[in-house]
Amino acid sequence: MTTDEIERLAADLKELPDGLDTPDQLLFATLRELYGNFRSGYVDRERAKREKSRIYVAYYELKNQYAIMEQHLGIRRRLQNNIGDVYQCGCENCRKLLNVLVGIDREDVPTDTKEANATIERLRELVKERSERNAVLATTIDRVRWALEKNDIERAREIINENQHKKLNDPQG
Numbered sequence: 001m002t003t004d005e006i007e008r009l010a011a012d013l014k015e016l017p018d019g020l021d022t023p024d025q026l027l028f029a030t031l032r033e034l035y036g037n038f039r040s041g042y043v044d045r046e047r048a049k050r051e052k053s054r055i056y057v058a059y060y061e062l063k064n065q066y067a068i069m070e071q072h073l074g075i076r077r078r079l080q081n082n083i084g085d086v087y088q089c090g091c092e093n094c095r096k097l098l099n100v101l102v103g104i105d106r107e108d109v110p111t112d113t114k115e116a117n118a119t120i121e122r123l124r125e126l127v128k129e130r131s132e133r134n135a136v137l138a139t140t141i142d143r144v145r146w147a148l149e150k151n152d153i154e155r156a157r158e159i160i161n162e163n164q165h166k167k168l169n170d171p172q173g
């Protein structure tokens with residue numbers, strides 16, 4: 001549906017049409033309110049004109065951001081189908097890629113995240129060394145990575161701390 005079609009329906013104070021994306025729905029709702037207020041005489045013609053052009057500026061901005069977001073979500077969905085192999089691999093290139101995906105390649109990343117990632121690498125080494133604890137540690141790594149992927153740094157630290165306490169309380173570990 002074009003913006004002209006959306007505006008025509010809004011001007012006729014019609015019901016929100018099906019199948020619009022979020023920015024189009026907002027455009028429709030905002031224009032319909034403006035037209036309604038104009039018709040009722042609450043808003044005069046000059047003010048309605050000014051507001052309408054501001055509504056359109058905001059709409060095109062939002063529409064642009066929405067398109068970028070959709071594009072990123074699409075990339076993420078496609079990556080999720082292949083990410084298991086990257087986790088498993090553990091080579092330098094895959095680690096770099098994971099860091100980019102999780103966002104810890106940036107300069108402004110909190111030290112917490114860098115520490116968490118370093119801990120993941122230590123845990124990975126432990127997995128290699130201690131076969132009897134493989135399953136537990138592998139699960140911990142998966143959980144920490146999952147938390148980091150969700151940008152939940154607090155949760156990642158909790159999981160790491162839990163694991164470290166377990167080790168302290170388990171002299172065999």
Ligand SMILES: [Zn+2]
Pocket residue numbers: 086089090091092093094095
């Ligand atoms: Zn690799």
